[in-house]
Amino acid sequence: xxxxxxxxxxxxxxxxxxxxxxxxxxxxxxxxxxxxxxxxxxxxxxxxxxxxxxxxxxxxxxxxxxxxxxxxxxxxxxxxxxxxxxxxxxxxxxxxxxxxxxxxxxxxxxxxxxxxxxxxxxxxxxxxxxxxxxxxxxxxxxxxxxxxxxxxxxxxxxxxxxxxxxxxxxxxxx
Numbered sequence: 484x485x486x487x488x489x490x491x492x493x494x495x496x497x498x499x500x501x502x503x504x505x506x507x508x509x510x511x512x513x514x515x516x517x518x519x520x521x522x523x524x525x526x527x528x529x530x531x532x533x534x535x536x537x538x539x540x541x542x543x544x545x546x547x548x549x550x551x552x553x554x555x556x557x558x559x560x561x562x563x564x565x566x567x568x569x570x571x572x573x574x575x576x577x578x579x580x581x582x583x584x585x586x587x588x589x590x591x592x593x594x595x596x597x598x599x600x601x602x603x604x605x606x607x608x609x610x611x612x613x614x615x616x617x618x619x620x621x622x623x624x625x626x627x628x629x630x631x632x633x634x635x636x637x638x639x640x641x642x643x644x645x646x647x648x649x650x651x652x653x654x655x656x657x
Contacts, residue, residue, distance in 0.1 A: 498638025561638030
């Protein structure tokens, strides 16, 4: 039994604060790039106590309507009303970062990244089974909320999927 363990993965529905903030930041980047393919955008978003703050560095020919993007994204995630305050704090990209990104023969100024998981043959997605199951279940919850099967206010759900696993490789049979 000591060679067996339980692998657990977490996934969250679109209304979860972490996912909501990431979705807002992605929407801001998308809007900037739609208006200016050469835009440089570093956007962070946080939500707390009835307030959503978008901040960062944006260099673009035209800055999109970020408060409108925030409100639309919040509505699409399943939250109704406008009982929150929106604050946007942006400025142009710093000259030092712009030089690192656009100048010289070697470019790059990023120091952020997220990496989780590994390729494996447990699933057709080539991801570990707990990850696939957690994502499937949160997609199902989101779809049922959008169809009105579960209440609209139920939109920020974290979900964990524990799966018995053999350390020597593979999923334990049921």
